[in-house]
Amino acid sequence: MNGEAGAEGAAGFDPAGLLRVGEGFRLADVDPNSAPGFDGGKDEGAQLLASADDALSELQEKLFAQSRFGATDSVLLVLQAMDTAGKGGIVRHVIGSVDPQGVKHRAFKAPTIEERARGFLWRIEQALPPDGIIGVFDRSHYEEVLIHRVRGLSPLAEVEQRYAMINEFEAKVAASGTRIIKVMLHISKEEQEKRLKERLDRPDKYWKYNPGDVDDRAFWDEYQHAYQLVFERTSTEVAPWYVVPADRKWYARIAVQQLLIGTLAAIDPQWPKATFDVESEKRRLEES
Amino acid sequence: MNGEAGAEGAAGFDPAGLLRVGEGFRLADVDPNSAPGFDGGKDEGAQLLASADDALSELQEKLFAQSRFGATDSVLLVLQAMDTAGKGGIVRHVIGSVDPQGVKHRAFKAPTIEERARGFLWRIEQALPPDGIIGVFDRSHYEEVLIHRVRGLSPLAEVEQRYAMINEFEAKVAASGTRIIKVMLHISKEEQEKRLKERLDRPDKYWKYNPGDVDDRAFWDEYQHAYQLVFERTSTEVAPWYVVPADRKWYARIAVQQLLIGTLAAIDPQWPKATFDVESEKRRLEES
Numbered sequence: 001m002n003g004e005a006g007a008e009g010a011a012g013f014d015p016a017g018l019l020r021v022g023e024g025f026r027l028a029d030v031d032p033n034s035a036p037g038f039d040g041g042k043d044e045g046a047q048l049l050a051s052a053d054d055a056l057s058e059l060q061e062k063l064f065a066q067s068r069f070g071a072t073d074s075v076l077l078v079l080q081a082m083d084t085a086g087k088g089g090i091v092r093h094v095i096g097s098v099d100p101q102g103v104k105h106r107a108f109k110a111p112t113i114e115e116r117a118r119g120f121l122w123r124i125e126q127a128l129p130p131d132g133i134i135g136v137f138d139r140s141h142y143e144e145v146l147i148h149r150v151r152g153l154s155p156l157a158e159v160e161q162r163y164a165m166i167n168e169f170e171a172k173v174a175a176s177g178t179r180i181i182k183v184m185l186h187i188s189k190e191e192q193e194k195r196l197k198e199r200l201d202r203p204d205k206y207w208k209y210n211p212g213d214v215d216d217r218a219f220w221d222e223y224q225h226a227y228q229l230v231f232e233r234t235s236t237e238v239a240p241w242y243v244v245p246a247d248r249k250w251y252a253r254i255a256v257q258q259l260l261i262g263t264l265a266a267i268d269p270q271w272p273k274a275t276f277d278v279e280s281e282k283r284r285l286e287e288s
Numbered sequence: 289m290n291g292e293a294g295a296e297g298a299a300g301f302d303p304a305g306l307l308r309v310g311e312g313f314r315l316a317d318v319d320p321n322s323a324p325g326f327d328g329g330k331d332e333g334a335q336l337l338a339s340a341d342d343a344l345s346e347l348q349e350k351l352f353a354q355s356r357f358g359a360t361d362s363v364l365l366v367l368q369a370m371d372t373a374g375k376g377g378i379v380r381h382v383i384g385s386v387d388p389q390g391v392k393h394r395a396f397k398a399p400t401i402e403e404r405a406r407g408f409l410w411r412i413e414q415a416l417p418p419d420g421i422i423g424v425f426d427r428s429h430y431e432e433v434l435i436h437r438v439r440g441l442s443p444l445a446e447v448e449q450r451y452a453m454i455n456e457f458e459a460k461v462a463a464s465g466t467r468i469i470k471v472m473l474h475i476s477k478e479e480q481e482k483r484l485k486e487r488l489d490r491p492d493k494y495w496k497y498n499p500g501d502v503d504d505r506a507f508w509d510e511y512q513h514a515y516q517l518v519f520e521r522t523s524t525e526v527a528p529w530y531v532v533p534a535d536r537k538w539y540a541r542i543a544v545q546q547l548l549i550g551t552l553a554a555i556d557p558q559w560p561k562a563t564f565d566v567e568s569e570k571r572r573l574e575e576s
Binding site for chain 1: 388389
């Protein structure tokens with residue numbers, strides 16, 4: 001079950017199977033305010049987030065350690081969402097608990113002219129995590145079939161070709177040892193309004209506000225449809241999509257944390273064995 | 289006072305002036321087991337570390353925010369040390385409290401042939417933090433005047449030329465808006481022995497043990513001398529060195545944390561003002 005996440009959810013919370021996009025998935029059927037698989041509320045969620053930090057950290061350190069001795073496994077977490085859905089909060093509160101040495105984070109903005117000239121997957125390939133590293137993409141190549149479709153930034157015929165190109169690319173990445181977890185944080189239009197309103201109410205949040213976000217709200221349904229197409233066409237065995245209800249931030253965080261833990265547990269990284277004679281090194285050290 | 293750190297140490301702890309390398313500095317006079325400027329012990333240190341997280345995080349977020357609106361300030365923390373001195377712990381426990389989106393971490397190993405062909409500062413320049421980002425170098429261009437001098441990896445005449453090249457390079461980096469903090473974590477040979485021994489006693493630490501570390505202990509005095517030369521020749525107004533006693537890990541962490549806080553406070557980053565009309569955006573949002 002390559003790429004399968006959630007094998008060992010803490011405290012019995014194992015959302016991978018519940019959130020994974022499968023046959024017949026319909027985004028419209030997912031309630032952004034739900035908390036699949038989790039019985040507790042906000043406080044229990046915060047407790048789980050804190051208590052699972054150690055498991056995530058140890059798995060990450062093992063992943064990193066074994067890569068120093070030739071293991072080629074790595075992990076790539078792709079985050080996609082409508083604005084304000086909480087990508088930044090996932091990075092801060094889930095990825096933030098992991099040793100910065102073991103993380104490669106990349107936020108993708110609109111490509112530069114130079115980047116575009118090289119094909120839309122070129123800069124993605126450059127940003128892939130090296131062996132032993134957890135890569136995090138805040139937005140990704142999926143913008144090329146989301147905003148490009150909705151806002152007509154590329155001819156539709158080109159957009160249509162990209163799904164297959166993406167699948168081919170991701171299959172190659174997975175074959176090289178990178179487990180791919182693709183997450184869409186799913187918020188409601190109402191929750192987005194609340195969060196945008198908060199940015200307008202707080203001067204320390206103005207910098208996060210972009211008038212274009214309100215423009216995009218007029219295309220809400222078109223975006224949901226574009227996401228639906230993404231799920232139908234690019235949720236594969238080696239690079240599955242997970243749709244994470246995100247109106248409750250605490251739920252989205254524990255869900256993504258468990259997806260990461262499950263993926264790392266499936267890799268089952270091991271502390272490298274000594275490549276030296278421990279006893280003779282102890283003697284050498286004493287004499288040094 | 290460009291590059292001055294420690295202007296606003298929390299709880300009155302302001303180690304910058306005490307640790308900064310100035311005229312007549314002698315590494316041999318610094319006790320690796322000391323805790324300059326801090327009256328408390330390990331517990332108080334841990335408390336300070338935790339309580340100062342918020343100040344560091346808020347300053348970092350402001351630094352990042354203002355860069356989205358054109359500010360060009362950034363920070364570069366350079367970490368150098370003998371093996372086991374705790375560079376990794378600084379990254380994990382000090383930098384680890386900062387939003388991963390705002391950090392660019394780079395560990396430098398021996399350069400590849402391709403890198404070397406471009407000159408020793410080329411890959412350093414590639415790794416500099418973009419505007420608004422805190423860059424962290426785990427080892428750096430200083431290896432070129434440390435191990436290269438001690439182990440004769442380059443002809444001495446070449447090593448001798450590098451100090452001036454480094455100063456010129458760092459002056460250019462500083463002039464572009466990057467505050468440079470250079471930290472040497474200073475441990476004793478005895479403390480290193482203890483830490484290496486621990487790596488040999490614990491199978492989950494074997495991967496961090498390198499027999500070459502014991503070889504290097506035979507060159508301890510030569511390394512200390514090479515550091516002394518580094519301090520004499522490259523501690524400048526715009527890129528000062530700080531020697532941080534590191535036999536007590538907790539002290540090194542709070543000291544580096546305060547150096548960062550002080551440097552960020554001196555930049556005094558500001559929340560960007562709204563570039564839109566707040567009231568009309570609120571109306572647009574309500575109607576969307």
